[in-house]
Structure formats: structure tokens, C-alpha cells
Amino acid sequence: MSAHVLEEQETPVLWLHNVSADLAGRRVLDDVTFAVQPGEFTALIGTNGAGKTTLLRVILGLQPTSSGIVELAGERRGRRSVGYVPQKVLLDPDMPLRARDVVALGMDGHRLGIPLSPRAGRLRRDRVEAALASVDAIDFADARVGTLSGGEQQRVLIAHALIGEPELLLLDEPLANLDLRSQHEVVALLARVAEERRVAVVMSAHDMNPLLPVMHRIVYLAGGRAVSGTTDEVVRSEVLSALYGHHVDVLRVHGRILVVAGGEDEPVRPDGEEPGSVESGIVSVP
Amino acid sequence: MFSSFMVNTWVAASIVAVVGGVVGFFVVLRSSAFVAHAIPHGAFSGAAGAALLGLNTVFGLGVFALAGALGISALGRKGRHDVATALGLVVMLGTGSLFLSWSAVYAPQIYALLFGEVLGVSRAELWPIAGLAVICLVAIALVYRPLMLNSIAPELGEVRGVRDRLIETAFLLVVALATSMTVPVVGALLMFSLMVAPAGAARSLSDRPSAAIAWSIAIALVTVWAGIALSYALNWPLGFFVGTLGAALYGLGRLVGTRRRRLVLPTA
Ligand SMILES: Nc1ncnc2c1ncn2[C@@H]1O[C@H](COP(=O)(O)OP(=O)(O)OP(=O)(O)O)[C@@H](O)[C@H]1O
Numbered sequence A: 001m002s003a004h005v006l007e008e009q010e011t012p013v014l015w016l017h018n019v020s021a022d023l024a025g026r027r028v029l030d031d032v033t034f035a036v037q038p039g040e041f042t043a044l045i046g047t048n049g050a051g052k053t054t055l056l057r058v059i060l061g062l063q064p065t066s067s068g069i070v071e072l073a074g075e076r077r078g079r080r081s082v083g084y085v086p087q088k089v090l091l092d093p094d095m096p097l098r099a100r101d102v103v104a105l106g107m108d109g110h111r112l113g114i115p116l117s118p119r120a121g122r123l124r125r126d127r128v129e130a131a132l133a134s135v136d137a138i139d140f141a142d143a144r145v146g147t148l149s150g151g152e153q154q155r156v157l158i159a160h161a162l163i164g165e166p167e168l169l170l171l172d173e174p175l176a177n178l179d180l181r182s183q184h185e186v187v188a189l190l191a192r193v194a195e196e197r198r199v200a201v202v203m204s205a206h207d208m209n210p211l212l213p214v215m216h217r218i219v220y221l222a223g224g225r226a227v228s229g230t231t232d233e234v235v236r237s238e239v240l241s242a243l244y245g246h247h248v249d250v251l252r253v254h255g256r257i258l259v260v261a262g263g264e265d266e267p268v269r270p271d272g273e274e275p276g277s278v279e280s281g282i283v284s285v286p
Numbered sequence B: 001m002f003s004s005f006m007v008n009t010w011v012a013a014s015i016v017a018v019v020g021g022v023v024g025f026f027v028v029l030r031s032s033a034f035v036a037h038a039i040p041h042g043a044f045s046g047a048a049g050a051a052l053l054g055l056n057t058v059f060g061l062g063v064f065a066l067a068g069a070l071g072i073s074a075l076g077r078k079g080r081h082d083v084a085t086a087l088g089l090v091v092m093l094g095t096g097s098l099f100l101s102w103s104a105v106y107a108p109q110i111y112a113l114l115f116g117e118v119l120g121v122s123r124a125e126l127w128p129i130a131g132l133a134v135i136c137l138v139a140i141a142l143v144y145r146p147l148m149l150n151s152i153a154p155e156l157g158e159v160r161g162v163r164d165r166l167i168e169t170a171f172l173l174v175v176a177l178a179t180s181m182t183v184p185v186v187g188a189l190l191m192f193s194l195m196v197a198p199a200g201a202a203r204s205l206s207d208r209p210s211a212a213i214a215w216s217i218a219i220a221l222v223t224v225w226a227g228i229a230l231s232y233a234l235n236w237p238l239g240f241f242v243g244t245l246g247a248a249l250y251g252l253g254r255l256v257g258t259r260r261r262r263l264v265l266p267t268a
């Protein structure tokens, strides 16, 4: 993939070292290690329950770790500069709240009091306008946020996360429930943000294929364990078989990658199940 | 109906309407109408208990409202909220009915707490109402943005350091305060309708939060003013008018909101 970011000279924005986490007595993340450089696009890939959300919450400090170190560049400077778009944000269409109100709260939603100074108000409006423009959301800036389409809401939430000018942007399955065209638009938007603003983007997904053209690095999660590297380093039969603990095949078809459980030494089960459906979260049939 | 005796009533009712309109906006935004229902009603049993012990009923009301708010916040996280609140309410109402049965002498006073006695507010009663109203409004102004963020999506707040539990508890305490100040005037039943109906109507009338809050206050004021005037003229209970006017204005608001959106959408 684009080589410029993978030179290990810069200080990473995010660095996880042997991180483990337990939820309700179960090990959900097991010895996860990887680093993210500025401006790099990282795909966090795993099936349902692999630990993607938990990993992102660990990075945000919302989920305590059992062992290991999480280091954030912003934190070293005494300030957390991380933007986050959670997996499920249900925006009630009855809420009297415009897209631009949601974006503004990304800037100062943690502040106490009501801003009254007109000068500050103008500055605030300009920043919100710029953030909306950067995600092509000007057209629906004044619409009720709950009535927007899934793709439009996703862009508003990205603007909400970006307006604080983070060095690291975390997104939890932002492509879920989007049609192919919206998926494309969101991915292109995030790639542009990473490139132009030097924001490191880490986004989770269960299917890596929509991200293949833009991602620099993959963190592949299975059962709480992770391997990371470039797509070519990680998405190989030997590497993923070792991660899963059983044989998987990696097929490349028409520029798409399919990860399929059950190979030569583990034939398709006789109950007629398709090989692909065993790891149905990962496999995508074109 | 504008005699000096009635002036206190108009002032008290207006203060109550402003607080109900503002606090109600967030009650509706957070979909916690049920909590706004439970706290005033549960607090009523505190008043019943205080009456039984010969204490100030408003004091008993306040204590139970605060205890109820803290209890709901301690018991429930988002998902389990309804069940926790419902059980708390049932226990409190049950206790209230027991207290009532023991202290038949004070019953009329207790009924006033349920349905209000706005037509007899004294000057001395006005000051605590105004004081508590200021506290409620200042508290809301102080946490306005974190509360808004938390109401939209708690997780978006959490990453900015806005703790869900803290905001939820703070908000429930404000609801409890609003309850303690307003229930003795308009009664527990009316307080609930003042917190839910105007704010519910207001959110159909504007897409901007600040404008919706202004609408909510305006509708609450119209509701209580019209309620007092009609109640005075017809000598029917105020509760009837506040309840039905609230519901009617809510319906009207929804209707206007639908028409407004139909006018706006095609051009958007
Ligand atoms: N609060 C919790 N208590 C106990 N276990 C939990 C909790 N949250 C998640 N888990 C478990 O941790 C594991 C990882 O969950 P996580 O939500 O991180 O997965 P995910 O990769 O985000 O899945 P999905 O694709 O479905 O969002 C799952 O097995 C889940 O059951």
C-alpha cells in the first residue's frame, strides 16, 4: 500500500503493548500489540464478538485493561486528542436538534455554562461550518439530525469527532447499515481526512474489502488475539490459521479477499454448510 | 381574578411553568417522562409520611423526591431504568397510602399535594418557590452542554469526559428539586403534565434546541395562565384545565409540526 507512512521514523500516535482486557471474567482481548503512525489508515477487522468495540473502548480509556500499556501521543502532551464515532448512535427523529448542533457539541460539549459572547459565537459558527464542509454535509446542516439517512448521520458524527482536531480518529463499524455507494463515500471521506489533515484513522469493520484501496495497515482480531501489519503481511493463510487456531484459506478473487474456514485438511462439513458461512463475518461473496 | 390575593398565585404559577418548561425539555429529550412521573408521585408519599409525623409536608416531599432521584439513579442504568423506577414508585405509593390511612386528619392537605392548591398561595410561600426555581435554572444552565451531549448519545459524552452516571444523577436531582418546589402549588399530577406536554409540543415547533426550549416555556405559561383564568371563572379544579390544556396543546403542536415539515421538506 502507500509506502510513505510505514517508515517507522515518526513517533506513533497510538501504541498498544501487550494489552489484555477482561469482561465479566472472560478474556476479551489477549495480548494485543500494535502501533499507529500519524496520517495512517488502519482497518480493525474481526467477526462479531472478536473484540473490536472493546479494543476501541480500551484505547479511549472507557474500558480498563487487565495488563499492558496503551500510549496516546496526545496524552503525552497532557491532552487527549481522540475523536470517536461509536458503533450504535440512535438519533431520535423527534429531537429538536440540527446536524450543526451535533457538530458544535463535538467542540465544546464538555464545557459548563452557556456561551453568550457574540464574538465567541461567531468563531464557533465558523468552525462548525468548516467541519460540516469538510465532510460535505453543508446541504443538510440545518436538517433535523434524526431524520437524516444513515450515511448522512455518519458524516455528521465524523464532523462531530473531527471538530476537536484530533490526531487520532476511531470509528466503530461506520459502514454497517450503509448501502454500497454510501460505504464508498464514507471510506473516501475518511481516506481524504487521513491524508489532508494527517489524522490517524482506525476504523473497525467485519469486511475488509471496502477498505482495501485506502488502508495502510490492518489489525486482524480473532477471539481477542490480534496480528497487525500490511494487508500482504497479515492476510495470508499461515498467519490467519495461526491466529484462528485452525486452518483458514485466503482467496483473492477479482481484487477482493475472502477468508474461508476449512481447507484441504479440514474439508467442508457434510451437513451441507458452505465453507464461507463458517466465518460468515469475514467472508464476503461478491 | 387579579386581586392582590391572586397576584401570588399568578406569580407562583408562572415560576412553576418556566421551570416545568425548561426541565421538561430535557425530560422529553432524554425520554425520561416516566421518571418525571415517578418522582413527583413518589414524593407525595413523603408528604403523607411527614403529615403523619406532624412535620412540614413540603419537607417530607423534598426528602422523598431527593431520595427517589438518588434511588433511581443508583438502581438503574439505561436499560433497566423502567423496571427500577416502576418498582420504586410502587413501593413509595404503597407506603404513601399506608401513611394516609393512618392519618385521616391530614388527608385534605395531602389531596392538595396531589391536585394542587394554586388558588391559595401566600406571599411567604412564594420565596422558597422562587429560590428553588433559581437553583433549578442555574443548575440546568451550568450543565447545559454536557447534559445535551449526554442526552443525544451517552457514549459521545463519555469520550469527552462527560460521565453518564454523573449527568444522570445531576439531572434526576434537578427533577427532584423542581418537584419539591412545584408540587405544593400545582400538585403532583399537574407537575407531571407541565413537564411533559409543553416540551413535547415544543419539539415539533422548531429544529433548534434553544428555540424549542423557548417554545416549551411559552406553552407551559399559556397552559397555567389559561388554566387559572378558566378555573377562576368556572370554579372547576385547576388540575382539570392544566391536564387537558396540556394534552390539547401537545396535539396542536404535533399538528403544526407535521404541516411545518411538509412545507419545509420539498425545498430542502
Ligand atoms: N459488557 C460486557 N460484559 C460481558 N461481556 C461482554 C461485554 N461487552 C462485550 N462482551 C463480550 O466481549 C466480546 C467482544 O465484544 P465486542 O463488543 O468487543 O465485539 P465486536 O468485535 O465489537 O463485535 P461486533 O462486531 O458484534 O460489534 C464478546 O464476546 C462479547 O460477548
Ligand SMILES: [Mg+2]
Pocket (backbone or CB within 6 Å): A052, A053, A054, A087, A172
Ligand atoms: Mg462492536
